[in-house]
Amino acid sequence: MSSSSSGSARNSHGRLYLMPVPLDFACDTELDLxxxxxxxxxxxxxxxxxxxxESAKSAxxxxxxxxxxxxxxxxxxxxxxxxxxxxxSKRGDHSGNFDARHLLKPALEGTDMGLISEAGMPAVADPGxxxxxxxxxxxxxxxxxxxxxxxxxxxxxxxxxxxNFAFVGYLPQDGMARAQRxxxxxxxxxxxxxxxxxxxxxxxxxxxxxxxxxxLQNNTRLAVASGLTLARGVCRSDSVRNWRRRDPLLxxxxxxxxxxxx
Amino acid sequence: MSSSSSGSARNSHGRLYLMPVPLDFACDTELDLxxxxxxxxxxxxxxxxxxxxESAKSAxxxxxxxxxxxxxxxxxxxxxxxxxxxxxSKRGDHSGNFDARHLLKPALEGTDMGLISEAGMPAVADPGxxxxxxxxxxxxxxxxxxxxxxxxxxxxxxxxxxxNFAFVGYLPQDGMARAQRxxxxxxxxxxxxxxxxxxxxxxxxxxxxxxxxxxLQNNTRLAVASGLTLARGVCRSDSVRNWRRRDPLLxxxxxxxxxxxx
Numbered sequence: 001m002s003s004s005s006s007g008s009a010r011n012s013h014g015r016l017y018l019m020p021v022p023l024d025f026a027c028d029t030e031l032d033l034x035x036x037x038x039x040x041x042x043x044x045x046x047x048x049x050x051x052x053x054e055s056a057k058s059a060x061x062x063x064x065x066x067x068x069x070x071x072x073x074x075x076x077x078x079x080x081x082x083x084x085x086x087x088x089s090k091r092g093d094h095s096g097n098f099d100a101r102h103l104l105k106p107a108l109e110g111t112d113m114g115l116i117s118e119a120g121m122p123a124v125a126d127p128g129x130x131x132x133x134x135x136x137x138x139x140x141x142x143x144x145x146x147x148x149x150x151x152x153x154x155x156x157x158x159x160x161x162x163x164n165f166a167f168v169g170y171l172p173q174d175g176m177a178r179a180q181r182x183x184x185x186x187x188x189x190x191x192x193x194x195x196x197x198x199x200x201x202x203x204x205x206x207x208x209x210x211x212x213x214x215x216l217q218n219n220t221r222l223a224v225a226s227g228l229t230l231a232r233g234v235c236r237s238d239s240v241r242n243w244r245r246r247d248p249l250l251x252x253x254x255x256x257x258x259x260x261x262x
Numbered sequence: 263m264s265s266s267s268s269g270s271a272r273n274s275h276g277r278l279y280l281m282p283v284p285l286d287f288a289c290d291t292e293l294d295l296x297x298x299x300x301x302x303x304x305x306x307x308x309x310x311x312x313x314x315x316e317s318a319k320s321a322x323x324x325x326x327x328x329x330x331x332x333x334x335x336x337x338x339x340x341x342x343x344x345x346x347x348x349x350x351s352k353r354g355d356h357s358g359n360f361d362a363r364h365l366l367k368p369a370l371e372g373t374d375m376g377l378i379s380e381a382g383m384p385a386v387a388d389p390g391x392x393x394x395x396x397x398x399x400x401x402x403x404x405x406x407x408x409x410x411x412x413x414x415x416x417x418x419x420x421x422x423x424x425x426n427f428a429f430v431g432y433l434p435q436d437g438m439a440r441a442q443r444x445x446x447x448x449x450x451x452x453x454x455x456x457x458x459x460x461x462x463x464x465x466x467x468x469x470x471x472x473x474x475x476x477x478l479q480n481n482t483r484l485a486v487a488s489g490l491t492l493a494r495g496v497c498r499s500d501s502v503r504n505w506r507r508r509d510p511l512l513x514x515x516x517x518x519x520x521x522x523x524x
Contacts, residue, residue, distance in 0.1 A: 018418045032302065036408040040297030092425050124414055124424040133421030136499040144415040144490060144497075146298040152386055152414050153406040156280045159395030162386040163354050166428035166456065194428065228406060235406075237398040 014107040016135040017044050018123065019116040020147025021062045023229045023255070033069055036148040036229050044145060046070040049079050050106040050113035052131050054089055056081035058118045080106070084127050093123075093130035100134040107140045119255070121149045125167060125199065148229050151197060154257035157235040158195070158223035161261055165195035171208065178208075182215045186260055190220065195261040203252045213248075216240045216260065226256035276369040278397040279306050280385065281378040282409025283324045285491045285517070295331055298410040298491050306407060308332040311341050312368040312375035314393050316351055318343035320380045342368070346389050355385075355392035362396040369402045381517070383411045387429060387461065410491050413459060416519035419497040420457070420485035423523055427457035433470065440470075444477045448522055452482065457523040465514045475510075478502045478522065488518035 020041065024031050033042065045066045053059040060076050088098050106113045115122045115131050121144075122128035135142050155162050168185065172178045185196040200208045205226070212222060223237035232254065236243075250256065282303065286293050295304065307328045315321040322338050350360050368375045377384045377393050383406075384390035397404050417424050430447065434440045447458040462470045467488070474484060485499035494516065498505075512518065 034300055035302030036300050038296055038298050038300050040294065093423070121414060121418050123418045123421070126424070128418075129421050129424050132419065133499065136421050142419045142421070142497055142499075143495075144419040146408075146410045146415070146491065147300075148408045149411060149414045152383060152411045153408070156383050156385045156390075157394065157404045157406040159385070159391050159398050159404075161355070162388070162391050163431050164429065167426065168456075169425050194430075229408065233405075235404055237395065237404075 011139055012110050013138070013140045014110050014112040015141040015143050016104065016107055016132070017048065017112065017114045018121065018128075018132070018142065018144040019045055019048075019114045020121045020145060020149065021058075021116060021119060023119050023148050023150050031230065033065055038146050041145040041147050042066055042070050045114070046072050048112055048114040049074050050111055051079065051081045052100075052103045052113065052115045052128075053081055053083055054117040054122075054127055056083055059116050062116065084131070088130060089127050093127055093133075098130045100131040101138060103131055104134055104138055104140055107135070108138060119150070121147065124149060125151055125169070150225075150228055150255065150257055153228045154223070154225035154235065154259060155195065155197060157225055157228065157237075158259045158261075159237045160195040160221060160223055160259050161193055162195070164193055165197060167197045169198060170200060171198055173204075175211070178211055179215045182212060186216055186220055189261045193262060195259055197257060197259045199255070199257055202255050205250050205252050205254075205256050206248070208258065209248050209250050212258065212260075213240060213244055219262075221261050223259040224250060224256055225259075226250060227254040228257075230254075273401055274372050275400070275402045276372050276374040277403040277405050278366065278369055278394070279310065279374065279376045280383065280390075280394070280404065280406040281307055281310075281376045282383045282407060282411065283320075283378060283381060285381050285410050285412050285489075293492070295327055300408050303407040303409050304328055304332050307376070308334050310374055310376040311336050312373055313341065313343050314362075314365045314375065314377045314390075315343055315345055316379040316384075316389055318345055321378050324378065346393070350392060351389050355389055355395075360392045362393040363400060365393055366396055366400060366402055369397070370400060381412070383409065386411060387413055387431070412487075412490055412517065412519055415490040416485070416487035416497065416521060417457065417459060419487055419490065419499075420521045420523075421499045422457040422483060422485055422521050423455055424457070426455055427459060429459045431460060432462060433460055435466075437473065440473055441477045444474060448478055448482055451523045452479075455524060457521055459519060459521045461517070461519055464517050467512050467514050467516075467518050468510070470520065471510050471512050474520065474522075475502060475506055481524075483523050485521040486512060486518055487521075488512060489516040490519075492516075
């Protein structure tokens with residue numbers, strides 16, 4: 001597949017592959033890569049030598065695992081890893097008008113390269129869109145590859161409306177502001193039928209869940225998916241009324257996706 | 263991975279697997295299944311004998327292709343295919359309070375089963391969420407499997423904000439109503455930074471694109487991804503101003519995803 005902003009891949013540029021990685025955050029590395037990664041994706045991973053990444057360390061750890069299935073075309077030492085600036089990883093690609101064009105030099109010179117994040121799909125609930133945008137602006141073809149995307153697995157598993165949904169990122173940390181935002185999202189979900197998805201850093205999972213159960217209405221449906229694709233993965237979807245009656249069963253170490261709807 | 267509304271898979275029920283399928287709509291069947299389907303997903307597909315599907319015909323066509331990679335555990339003739347009612351496929355799971363519990367009888371009796379749609383992930387931009395919801399209500403574990411999801415591939419490839427986005431389904435067909443909806447979505451995207459994604463039946467692709475170019479503002483960014491994961495796949499992302507200057511290059515046969523943002 002080829003794609004570019006010019007609608008033509010007939011220039012001499014290399015391509016930018018969007019490389020998904022497993023959702024285990026390298027904490028479940030005994031997990032078979034083939035469980036969630038198509039061979040087509042692994043073959044591309046093994047071939048590329050130039051990477052733009054969220055973290056060089058986790059990109060290397062992923063490629064080591066790939067090497068166990070498909071031999072890498074070169075050593076990790078011979079590869080180039082350019083990390084996204086901390087600013088972009090922390091505040092998002094669209095906060096400071098970050099110009100990522102300099103990171104795409106290898107592609108401009110004719111070499112295929114990859115964009116990779118720490119878990120899941122780059123540029124989806126994760127940094128990287130500034131790099132993709134720069135590729136379009138430079139007429140570099142962008143090729144997204146198939147792999148696990150926690151948001152979509154969670155949405156599918158939630159039983160909530162998947163024909164109209166929004167992902168809104170993180171909620172405010174301050175208790176008052178968070179409660180207000182939760183009420184706002186609930187009102188939107190109940191009024192329009194649009195499922196509202198959001199995430200939290202794992203160590204605040206339990207705090208967020210508690211806040212949700214305190215703030216949401218009895219009949220609102222709440223789904224929490226944590227550790228999807230892992231052996232300990234779980235998705236619970238129920239009315240808030242029923243959630244309040246049960247052990248919430250949510251640890252503070254596993255990434256989770258939260259969703260509310262009617 | 264196991265999951266259920268009760269947070270426990272310790273009952274004797276079978277599980278409901280959410281089975282993604284390739285995005286070629288069986289029109290590119292020479293495409294290698296391994297290009298986009300993880301072996302872990304194909305192994306589950308080959309094992310299941312009970313299916314809830316959008317179309318029995320396309321579910322069988324998919325399983326025939328799986329059989330070329332992993333031998334099916336039984337013949338297609340010996341499998342059970344229950345189609346979702348036309349009403350649900352056409353108007354969505356949440357229009358008429360469809361009760362899908364009767365479709366889950368095999369799982370209640372202890373047999374693993376699958377939910378499958380015609381392309382991509384069931385219950386995401388596709389029917390099926392009523393079946394997933396019924397599973398949660400019956401304490402049947404729901405296991406989403408990894409595979410291609412056109413919406414997310416398109417979002418990643420668009421270079422638009424992937425940390426805040428919404429999928430709103432189809433736009434109105436009437437020209438006036440469509441233009442109004444486009445302006446509404448553009449205003450939301452520009453004001454909040456939330457990328458707005460939508461789809462159209464392929465034969466109306468060109469009409470929708472024309473309407474977008476007539477209605478959107480010059481500086482709004484528009485991305486159109488069509489045929490992702492296919493050889494002819496393409497994603498263009500550019501300002502509306504630049505879109506107007508070029509050949510739109512969009513055919514009326516390939517499924518496309520549209521996205522607007524700032």
